[in-house]
Amino acid sequence: MTISRRLGIDSIGRYRVSGLLGTGAFASVWRAEDDTLDAPVAIKVLADNWARHLDVRERFVSEAKLLRLADSDRILRVLDIGELPDGRPYFVTVLADGGSLEDRLAKGPLPEDEALAVLVEVAEAVCVLHALDIVHRDLKPSNVLIHRDRVVLADLGLAKALAQGSGLTQVAGSPGYMAPEQSRSGAVVDERTDVYGLGALAHRLLSGSTVGEPSARLEGRLGRAVRRALQADPDRRWPSARAFVEELRAVAAGEKSLSRKRFVLPGVVAVSVLGLAAGLFYWQQKPVEQQRQQQGAAPTTTVKPIDPALCRAGDLRVLTGGDGAEPLNSNRRNMELFFASDKRECKLFGRLEDVRFVQADGKVIPLRYGDGQGEPVEVQVGEGGWASVQLNWDVDAKNRDxxxxxxxxxxxxxxxSLDLVVFPWDKGPVGDGGQVEVGPVVWATG
Structure with missing residues (x-):
């Protein structure tokens, strides 16, 4: 008899429960199967003893909303939300399949170039949150998951929308990773609080010890960058996570080994999202790589280090060409996006990702996306090099009314890159449910 049956839980909503991944002070996390989509999921359920506490309940639901709002491959994705028959709320997320960073560190320290690659990925995830005016407040290895080949940031149970006010009245965080101001009731918590958390995570990855424990001094430019992030006075830290991550990238660009090596993450059989408010994880380690290969298993997944030669959003100017109707089709419009760089020469290769149109109220316009014709070309942008992308969209509404x-x-x-590029749209309407095609990156012409 499975543990889910012993506890009297066979299903949660439309999801078939297959086991308990773990429990914590505020919630339990279950592994379940989405039989409709034929995919495993993780479901976080608020603990019964907290269900009637409105503040805790609100924080629980807020976590799901914040995760959903982020809508990024760098943040654990929420797929669904609901309530059990007894009124307890739950939300459904993807089931992370690659372990946690804490799990990886338990096997030994990371080489410096691998640690840098991971730090950059986590810092970029934090930048995604900060772009939405959300501060995480609990950055630590157990809250960093690996899903497929990506570093994914989880546990927004302590996160707070900065737009709702900067005064913090509740002490929250994890010892060894918590900024000093988090222990002071009424202190201001802002982006610099997460800068400290990133610095504490960097300290753990690079020295093998948490802040406050005996460890070797971090030297050089990297050591100075980490020490600045860990300043007790927020005004003396890096002013933003973006400033810190750009410094980490500069250090990484000077490490030739970073562009040659990959960060190898051991496989894990079952990893939950229990690092969310509960702060606990359940996982089962797979055998070592040699044993896995003898059993015919696939190689362990990898996270590729950042290529410093790639263009970042901060490098580029984005311009648009005039729009017009496609020949013989007045319902299709087209335009060209141009990319230029005055800061440094960098390269673009591939297709734009996560293309979407957003209304003034923040709602994403429902559209179907397809790739434009042609193959991408590696384009060096800067010093006279311009890249361009063709964009075609349908202005005909799915419902003619x-x-x-x-x-x-x-x-x-x-x-x-997961850098989000945002610019005002002045090219007219798009159709509700219409088709949008985005061409590959090519050399700009004309």
Whole structure:
């Protein structure tokens, strides 16, 4: 008899429960199967003894909303939310399949170039949150998961929307990773609090010890960058996570080994999202690589280090060409995006990712996306080099009684990066449910 049956839980909503991944002070996390989509999921359920505490319940639901709001491959994705018959709320996330960073560190320290690659990935995830005015407040290895080949940030149970006010009235965080101001009731918590958390995570990855424990001094430019992040006075830290991550990238660019090596993450059989408010994880380690290969298992997944030659959002100017109708089709419009760089020569290769149109109220316009024709070309942008991408969209509404919608802005991510590029949209309406095609990166012409 499975543990789920012993506890009297066979299903949660439409999901078939297959086992308990773990329990914590505020919630339990279950492994379940989505039989409709034929995929495993993790379901976090608020503990019964907290279900009637409105503040805890609100924080639990808020966590799901914040995770959903992030809508990024760098943040653990929420797929669904609901309530059990007894009124306890739950939300469903993807089931991380690659372990936690804490699990990896338990096997030994990381080489410096691998640690740098991971730090950059985590810092970029934090930048995604900060772009939404969300501060995480609990950055630690157990809250960093590996899903497929990506570093994924989890546990927003302590996160707080900065737009709701900067005064913090509740002491929250984890010893060894918590900024000093988090232990003071009423202190201001902002982006610099997460800068400290990133510095504490860097200290653990690079020295093998948490802040406050005996460890070797970190030397050189990297050591100075970490020590600045760990300043007790927030005004003396890096002013933002973006400033810190750019310094880490500069250090990484000077480490030739970083561009040659990959960060290898051991396989894990079952990893839950229990690092979310509960702060506990359940996992089962797989055998070592040699044993796995003898059993015919696939090689362990890897996280590729950042290629410093790739263009970042901060490097580029994005311009748009004039729009017009496609020949013989007045319902299709087209335009060209141009990319230029005045800061440094960098390269673009591939296709734009996560392209979407957003209305002024923040709602994403529902559209179908397809790739434009042609193959991408590696383009060196800067010093006279310009890249371009063709964009075609449908202005015909799916329902002819509904007028086409006019976006306030267009958003997308650069190929090879999760940097979000946002610019105002002034090219007219797009069709609700219409088709959008985005061509590959090519050399700009004309």
């Amino acid at each position: 509904v007028k086409p919608l006019t976006p306030a802005r267009m958003e997308f991510r650069l190929p090879g």
